[in-house]
Amino acid sequence: MVPTSEGSLDTVLPDLPPGPLQACRARASFSWRELALFLEGEDLLRFKHTVFRALESDPLFAHPPGGALSLERYRELTFLRCRRLLELDLLRLEDMAGSPLKALALIGCLGMYDWSLGTKFFLNVLIRDPKTLLPVPGVMTGDIGRKLGQNGLDNGFAMFHKVWVPRQNLLNRTGDVTPEGAYVTPFKVRPLRRVWGAPPGMETHAAGQQGCLSVSLYRWAPRVRDTHLSPTQHTGPERGRPGLARTPKRRAGAAEGPSPQRQGAARAEWTSACHCPLASPVPLAAYEWLVCYLLRESHQKLRQERRARGSDFEARNNCQVSCCRPLALAFLELTVLRRFHQLVHGPGVPPSLRAVLGRLCALYGFWSLSQHSALLYRGGYFSGEQAGQAIESAVLDLCAQLKDDAVALVDVIAPPDFILNSPIARADGELYKNLWAAVLQESQVLERPAWWAEFATNKPVVGCLKPKL
Incomplete structure (x- = not known):
């Protein structure tokens, strides 16, 4: 029988266990329950609580103590758990269309427990x-x-x-x-890609060259990050235009790139904001300029490569590394920041939550924007040391302002301890106590090794295998 989540919200969002984190939670500037209710909604919170309780109360989902399971046993257990989920019928198929958020929440709940319980394709x-x-x-x-x-x-x-x-x-x-x-495909069939540096005669992918170099950079320079390829590596610059073209005015700006007047106004806006930049509109304006700039650069690069290479396929491959990939990332981050900003400044936000959400939004904007500082300087949006220092100062100041809220913010999105199954991440904060208890639960942790006699009685004789002559 599936446990239900009837009753007050205190049952769905119970008090957190006492421990060292109590003092940190007491310094929070907001109620973690209120923020969780605002973000998720009561109906979704109750549904997720039902899923979590169903997993925790069923012995089949109990975490096996002591060591990893064999591959065969792990797969057998996953099959049995999938069958049990069908028997529990936590979300009926006919209800998924009417409750898409519940369908996503169910996948998220099962994924936090074990991603192997995710979607299977037959x-x-x-x-x-x-x-x-x-x-x-x-x-x-x-x-x-x-x-x-x-x-x-x-x-x-x-x-x-x-x-x-x-x-x-x-x-x-x-x-x-x-x-x-006959076999048909919308993709152009190309020869097998070769690793950078192989003998000539086979195709070399420009992004593949950068991918090979990124491995070396990651090993030798830990500060170099985010060098992996984007899932949108085959996306041309035109793919980003529809989402950007909200109005005819913006569509024209996106196609032509930032005008000198807009560029000067944007730089002046950033310069004036450097004195008090702790607000999301500042990075939001910079992101909008950056996307327009990268869209123009990608379009120009693509035209140059088409003229030089004569092949649309080769042109797209060569312009994706330095232009289209940063454009795709910047556009995604702009979309997230814009929607976050709209949420924070919307009429439905409780007054008690507006301040902490505003700081979070601004921190995300400045921190994400800091990854594009080189492009902002290259395009002329930034100039001098003050702009870069303003981003660094904004990130540090916002982190300091959110320090007391950090634990409560984690409490809002954290799954139950049973689902997380991590001794160092339990809600009580007893890191060393829980870690020690987990160590003692391992199999044969306090026993001698099975080959102890070989070590104790049959000690090696140093040099016995050397020739005597």
Whole structure:
């Protein structure tokens, strides 16, 4: 039976356990319960509490003590847990369409417990005999073995040899087969990409070169960060324009780039804000200018590469590293900051929460913007030392202002201790006590090794294997 979350909100958001963190929570400038209720809503909080209680009260979801499970046992346990989730029916299929936030919350709750319980995809083709589970003739299936993570999912491969598959059953999002039997795809088929430095004759991907170099930079220069490739590495500059073009005026600015008048006004706005920059409109204006600037640079770079290379594919690859990737990241961060700013300054924010949310929004804006300082200087938005120092000072000042609220902010979004399953991150703050208890629960932690006699009685004789002559 699924536990319900009826009753007062104190049941859904119970008092946190006493411990060393009590003094930190007492210094918070807001109520963590009030912020959690504002962000999630009572209905969603009750649903998540129901999911958490269902997992914690079922012995099948108990965390196994002492050591990691074998790969086979882990996958078996994941299968049994998935079956139990279907039996619990925490969110009916017909309710998902009407409650998309609950569907996302369910995935989040299960993911915080174990990402292996996430979504599974099934091939819409009969590849195993339903009675014996052996592959049908013409089909070879296998397991890919242990992975870096999510080993509860039995990912594998399937190979087909002269197997008839109805066309309507094909997974044809990125490729299809025509009724005449021809394979078609919207992507241009290219030769296999080679690692930078291989002999000539095969294609080299510009972003791949940077990816190889980023490994070395990460090892030798710990301060270099965020050098991994963006998921939008094949996105051209035109893809960012529709989201930016909110109005005809902004559409023109995005296509032409920041004008000298706008650039001078923006620089003056930043310079005047350097004296008191602890507000989200300051980084928001800088981000809007940055996106326009990168959009113009990406467009110009793409045109230059097309003229020089004569290939649209090569042109997009070469302009993504220095132009389109920063554009994609800046546009995503601008969208997050703009929506955060709109939330903070919206009419529905309780007065007691407006201050802390405003500081959080400003801190996110300045901290994210600091990653683009080089581009802001290159484009002329920043000049002199004062602009860069203003960002650093703003981040430090906002961190100092939010220091007393840090623990309460974590309490708002933290899952229950059972779901988190971390001895050093429990809500009571008893780090060393909980860590010591976890160590003692490990298997055979206080016993001698099985080969102790080999060490105690059969001691090595130094030099006994040396020749005597």
